[in-house]
Amino acid sequence: GIFPETYIHLKEATVEDRGQHETVIPSEAPLVQELTSTLREWAVIWHKLYVNNKVTLFRQLQQMTYSLIEWRSQILSGTLPKDELAELQKKVTAKIDHGNRMLGLDLVVRDDNGNILDPDKTSTIALFRAHEVASQRIEERIQEEKSILQNLDLRGQSIFNTMHTYCLYINFKNFVCNIGEDAELLMALYDPDQSRFISENYLIRWGSNGMPKEIEKLNNLQAVFTDLSSTDLIRPKISLVCQIIRVGHMELKEGKKHTCGLRRPFGVAVMDITDIIHGKVDDEEKQHFIPFQQQLIMSPLITSHVIGENEPLTSVLNKVIAAKEVNHKGQGLWVSLKLLPGDLTQVQKDFSHLVDRSTAVARKMGFPEIILPGDVRNDIYVTLIHGEFDKGKKKTPKNVEVTMSVYDEDGTLLEKAIHPGAGYEGISEYKSVVYYQVKQPCWYETVKVSIAIEEVTRCHLRFTFRHRSSQESRDKSERAFGVAFVKLMNPDGTTLQDGRHNLVIYKGDNKKMEDAKFYLTLPSTKIEMEDKDFSPGKNIHLSNFTPTKESTKDSFQIATLICSTKLTQNVDLLGLLNWRSNSQNIKHNLKKLMEVDGGEIVKFLQDTLDALFNIMMEMSDNETYDFLVFDALVFIISLIGDIKFQHFNPVLETYIYKHFSATLAYVKLTKVLNHYVGNAEDSSKTELLFAALKALKYLFRFIVQSRVLYLRFYGQSEDGDEFNNAIRKLFLSFNTLMDRPLEEAVKIKGAALKYLPNIINDVKMVFDPVELSVLFSKFIQSIPDNQLVRQKLNCMTKIVESNLFHQTECRDALLPLLIDQLSGQLDDNSSKPDHEASSQLLSNILEVLDRKDVGPTSVHIQLIMERLLRRINRTVIGMSRQSPHIRSGKIMNIATSSDNDVCSVCTHSPPLKEKAGGFPHFSILQHWTSYCPVLLLRVSRASPRGFFCLHTVLHSHGSFVACMTAILRQMEDFHYNHYISTFKTRQDIIDFLMETFIMFKDLIGKNVYPPDWMVMNMMQNRVFLRSINLFSEVLTKFFMDHSSFELQLWNNYFHLAVAFLTHESLQLETFSQAKRLKMEKKYGDMRKEIGFRIRDMWYNLGPHKIKFIPSMVGPILEVTLTPETELRKATIPIFFDMMQCEFNFSGNHNFQMFENELITKLDQEVEGGRGDEQYKVLLEKLLLEHCRKHKYLASSGEVFALLVSSLLENLLDYRTIMHDESKENRMSCTVNVLNFYKEKKREDIYIRYLYKLRDLHRDCENYTEAAYTLLLHAELLQWSDKPCVPHLLQRDSYQVYSQQELKEKLYQEIISYFDKGKMWEKAIKLSKELAETYESKVFDYEGLGNLLKKRASFYENIIKAMRPQPEYFAVGYYGQGFPSFLRNKIFIYRGKEYERREDFNLKLLTQFPNAEKMTSTTPPGEDGNNSKSSDMQCFTVKPVMNLPPNYKDKPVPEQILNYYRANEVQQFQYSRPFRKGEKDPDNEFATLWIERTTYTTAYTFPGILKWFEAKQITTVKISPLENAIETMELTNEKISNSVQQHAWDRSLSLHPLSMLLNGIVDPAVMGGYSNYEKAFFTEKYQQEHPEDQDKIELLKRLIALQMPLLGEGIRIHGEKLTEQLKPLHDRLTTCFRELREKVEKLYGVITLPPTLTERKQSRTGSVVLPYIMSSTLRRLSVTSVASSVVSTSSTSSDSAPSRPGSDG
Secondary structure (H helix, E strand, C coil): CCCCHHHCCCCCEEEECCCCCCEEEECCCHHHHHHHHHHHHHHHHHHHHHHCCCHHHHHHHHHHHHHHHHHHHHHHHCCCCHHHHHHHHHHHHHHHHHHHHHCCCCCCCECCCCCECCHHHCCHHHHHHHHHHHHHHHHHHHHHHHHHHHCHHHCCHHHHHHCCEEEEEEEEEEEECCCCCEEEEEEEEEECCCCEECECCEEEEECCCCCECCHHHCCCEEEEEEEEEHHHHCCCCCEEEEEEEEEECCCCCCCCCECCCEEEEEEEEEEECHHHHCCCCCCCCCCEEEEEEECECCCCCCCCCCCECCCCHHHHHHHHHHCCCCCCCCCEEEEEEEEEECCHHHHHHHCCCCCCCCCEEECECCCCCCCCCCCCCEEEEEEEEEEECCCCCCCCCCCEEEEEEEEECCCCECCCCEECCECCCCECEEECCCCCCCCCCEEEEEEEEECCHHHHCCEEEEEEEEECCCEHHHHHHCCEEEEEEEECECCCCCECCCEEEEECCEEECHHHHCCHHHHCCCCCEHHHHHHHCCCHHHCHHHCCEEECCCCCCCEEEEEEEEEECCCCCCHHHHHHHCCCCCHHHHHHHHHHHCCCCHHHHHHCHHHHHHHHHHHHHHCCCCHHHHHHHHHHHHHHHHHHHCHHHHHHHHHHHHHHHHHCCCCCHHHHHHHHHHHHHHCCCCHHHHHHHHHHHHCHHHHHHHHHHHHHHHHHHHCCCCCCCHHHHHHHHHHHHHHHHHHCCCCCCHHHHHHHHHHHHHHHHHHCCCCCHHHHHHHHHHHHHCCCCCCCHHHHHHHHHHHHHCHHHHCHHHHHHHHHHHHHHHHHHCCCCCCCCCHHHHHHHHHHHHHHHCCCCCCCCHHHHHHHHHHHHHHHHHHHHHHHHHCHHHHCCCCCCCCCCCCCCCCCCCCCCCCCCHHHHCCCCHHHHHHHHHHCHHHHHHHHCCCCCCCCCHHHHHHHHHHHHHHHHHHHHHCCHHHHHHHHHCCCCHHHHHHHHHHHHHHHHHHHHHCCCCCCCHHHHHHHHHHHHHHHHHHHHHHHHHCCCCCCCCHHHHHHHHHHHHHHHCCHHHCHHHCCHHHHHHHHHHHCCHHHHHHHHHHHHHHHCHHHHHHHCCCCHHHHHHHHCCCCHHHHHHHCHHHHHHHHHHHHHCCCCCCHHHHHHHHHHHHHHHHCCCCCHHHHHHHHHHHHHHHHHCCCCHHHHHHHHHHHHHHHHHHHHHHHHHCCCCHHHHHHHHHHHHHHHHHCCCHHHHHHHHHHHHHHHHHCCCHHHHHHHHHHHHHCCCCCCCECCHHHHCCCCCCCCEHHHHHHHHHHHHHHHHHHCCCHHHHHHHHHHHHHHHHHCCCCHHHHHHHHHHHHHHHHHHHHCCCCCCCEEEEEEECCCCCCCCCCEEEEEECCCCCCHHHHHHHHHHHCCCCEECCCCCCCCHHHHHCCCCEEEEEEEEECCCCCHHHCCCCCEHHHHHHHHHCCEEEEEEEEEEECCCCCCCCHHHHEEEEEEEEEEEEEECCCCCEEEEEEEEEEEECHHHHHHHHHHHHHHHHHHHHHHHHHCCCCCCHHHHHHHHHHHCHHHCHHHHHHHHHHCCHHHHHHCHHHHHHHHHHHHHHHHHHHHHHHHHHHHHHCCCCCCHHHHHHHHHHHHHHHHHHHHHHCCCCCCHHHCCCCECCCCCECCECCCHHHHHHHHHHHHHHHHHHHCCCCHHHCCCCCCCCC
């Protein structure tokens, strides 16, 4: 094939529906498939994020994607063990869900194993709950991540909050200290506030070479301190301490002859680890340095602040902790630490990279917070505290070493029983630290003694005391000078008590000292000695083995702590366990049991329970025992309910089902319980009863198990009905209790409701379930209404959760009661309904009824439907009305308050987007409360009539909607029919349908659930769709014919159906391709189904249709605009049906209402983003097809169809362009639409677009155009008191009532715009019109005064202000690449002030980046117009001045004329020179032709746009002679104006005038005239062109006219002369003289009239400068020539005058 085989991997898959529509299902695990599709979906979004430059999100998504790819390959590799795979799956789903939320994608709902839920196989309620859980989980995840970013304080709080046990991991990196001998490092956790150690020691043996003694431990010294509880985590301070003990000589400097191997104190190192324990610092990589503080041998020379070696360890530690600085000289240890959540096994699993089998485990001295049943431990901690030893014969105190070991009663040493620290095996003998010459050494050394439990009773600890000499020889001869011991077990069988023990030191014969048989008979502690009043003299055997003579002096104290799961130190517990041997104390022991520590009881749980039941059964003749045993049992059950012992629940259950054997216990237990409940009013029993109710579940497990055992042994017949009667009696007692007034025993009643349902599943095994259901029903009924409402509802919820409700017969008994109670809650008159508890109960009922394994449910659904559906609907409607603020992201009082949109306490307005718009986004609550702290208080303080908790309301609303959806989903078709038949009157059906339609529409419009709950929303849509369709059948059945037609109901139906069809969750085309395919496959396109139904319902209406025109035009239009071709084809014909209908029913045979409505709605819909090119084509095609077939509608219908089509084209163009960067294009489109509506006389829409145009202009600062735009609105109004129709007021709606007032406001705004645009002439014109109104209609003289002041300023501005003239540009757009409104057209653009053609060109090319700039100014041919390219032409054109008649032939000032040069123009010229005929090398003028193109625009400039299309283009060719005439006229005009300016303004610079004159009179350029003479004044030319005679004469006249003008110029030049210009002036004068002579001789003399040369004063004395146009000059000159020629040189024949007034 095409690809090499090595490049192809065949993937396992199954193919369904082979052929065109085949689906390939990969045979990978569902999670892998989900991963694949997720990654593909994310990839598309990732690309978009990159393009849109969303950097942060792009990076986040990148990391997530990489993680998922990595995990996917791990899963596919198939190498992961099962538990790791399950862990990884959890991580994957969490990451996918988080990513989806971050990207705004749909929420994925999963079951507990992480598999995606199938909505078809899941009940509605379960689906709703799964969504809630998923949402919450993601929210927590996001919060967690945020808090990690913001502050480590909160990190991982969710893990740490759910954990009860922790471990501290320590990695020992290095120890730097100059010792020179071996050392032992003992590390432990220490509480400085209590001055006590929390944990065992972790021991490190360090060699003198600066490395660990066991070289294999190098870089592998790590330990974990376990069993830390949350109470340890909140200790105010906690330290890690390390005690350094030197192992070697007595003093460091001693040599070989001195004693070795002594353990000597050397120093400590302490670090405060509170921050690590509190979780503020969490970095396992960071290495902490702990400075070392040395202990010194004290001498008088050393000052006291140094720490002495003989100080007790605790005070040393406290001193170091208190010290601010330690002068450590770089000595100390390096460690890294990390707090790990979980117990040891969990930590080994979760943090296997840190904690493995080789890690040393240092346990806490004491039990963890939670004791696990399998946790077997038997540790005895012994601490050597202090001693006092007499120096005897020595001069100095002894150097005492204590040796500790464990012996049994026979004196046998127990090997390796003592553990000095974690990390090492046990040792048989432990030697203490030796303090040098200290009389009262304080050791504080703790070791752990571990021995088998059975050995404990026989063992004791032995301590021997010996003086150690620093001289080796002397040391060897030293013997032990004393011994002390303590037994681990007391005579009464309890273990040695925790705490301190002062031991007696015995001295004497060494042999005797070591004989256990001897000393064990003696008292071990001082207390025992005093008790027994022991004196040595009484026993001869021990005469040479005595307590020290000065027994007051020698003393020795130890402390013990026992952490054992098998030994007890409690006498009462032991007494109870051995009750048979001391039966007289049973009562005492049973009572005392309540005082025993829980930890002790759970150790012996099984033994204790056995003892209790044995007492109960064997002492059955004495009733008092029954009560005591019952209370003890309750105490134990309550104990196991405590969080500390919760893990013992399974142990208790195992006991009940495996070991418990008292077959008659149920008789006793039920009897006592009955007694308690029956005597509830006895206040002395209240607490006991309350405890019993809390323990009810396990009590009944004992009762039921006992009954089961009984039946197994004896069968049913033995005791008849005794047991059943006991149960019945119990319920009766409860009913009586519940019926008592509320004030009494409210606590007991609450407990009964809370705990009684817990017994159902057990009792059901030995009691008739149906009767049990009846008993429970009566129990609930016995509670008075409006009492304990929530507790009652919760109780019923638990009953529903039990197995009882799964049986059909039991449901028959229970359901009516449950429905009654719910019905009461949801009743409109209910005073304080508990919506949350009601929805919970209802949800549970519906969830059970949706199961397949609970028998037939149809009848029960029917019951719920009949009794509750309407109530639920009303509740939902009520809640929708009550909580609209939730949806709009505002929080207000939900019950009675009347807050505004902001929190009334702190006026925070919430920054919530519509996203929260739906329903239970848990983030809303967090968002809000973080935003407004006061709110948190208010929202959560649920006072009786005040606030609901916000979250509760959100949750309840969603929950009720889910319930309603569930009922509708579970109803079969026959249920629907049956339900309608239950209504008694027609009006009831109408009310019900109205309610339902309104509610559906409300829910569809409001989005109860967040948009990302796609599965929930689609499920709801599917259920609604089915219901709507079923209810629509009711409509056609009951409300169709003439007599029974219900307009409002049908109206509501149509609006609901359309709202459903247009709901955002169904618009498939708006989704990504992946989601669209998924949706189509799962749900199909629901829009088609409902759309076809709408069509059928419309046609069903028959003669009633006219009632729905025009109101239904908009909704039907929405349906037809849905981008689904089949649906469009099916529904567009409804329009024709409407036209036909109105045509037939209206009196004047037209469809005006329909037409107007359709145009209005089309405008709104298309602007809102609906509709497309295909729609336009289809609409036109279908309407034309139908109209042409119709007899009467053929012509008018066709006109309408084409009209709508052109409207759509304009609107679609407009919409496309509205998102365009270019405001110019937007303006063009707006004007097109505007003109369309103007033609159609739709003033309302026309005005709307006028204002859109006005805004666009205003944004671009085109104030003139904005004014012209508003003027169009003003022109629609009259100066009359007629009221304004509403559409005339549109937009900036001035609060006005008459047209005159509105017109006045508009004029004022327009005048201000004209002023800003420097169009003062227009402003004056309008102000005159307005002044007329002020003066003669409304008599507003003040307004008039202000207006006239303004007008005065406008006049002044015209003369004085700078007003640059805009350039005009012609732009041609050729080729198919341009939008239709520009294509192959030429436009004239009015430039901005000072805008050059280059800038303008650049602007255009930016707007159309793909356009090519044309170089020639000729338009392209047909090929260019039809090509695919976009060619753009741009050149400057000259406006043709259109002077108003009243200015003609008058000396009008230049400033006034300037306005007309560039404004109020409609014609523009462009001249292009070209040659015709042979070029004359001597005279190029003869063949120079001009092609002049005149463009006439559709409208005058300026107008409502800055450009208009050139509607008319004419081209004329100008002959060389005409060209010469034009050139001469322009030159004359130029000289004349320049001369006049200089004449009237002496301050002007002379330079331009010098240049101008020089250029004309200098013989070098005199060629101008001679060229004309050569070209046109020859015989040859006159013979060839006889028709040009007049023009030749005119040209001569113009040459002659130039002389007086030049003469005047030179005169003024002479007057204003400076020294430097004198030579130039002289030359000018000479040249001019020669020139004038020549010209006058040839063409005659012309004198200027005096009016042109006089200076005129204006009224104010300022000089007014008239501007003389060339035609005026010519006219004046011609007449004067006639006279002057006659008067001066009548002889000159060739200067005969031409016709007066012949001005070419």
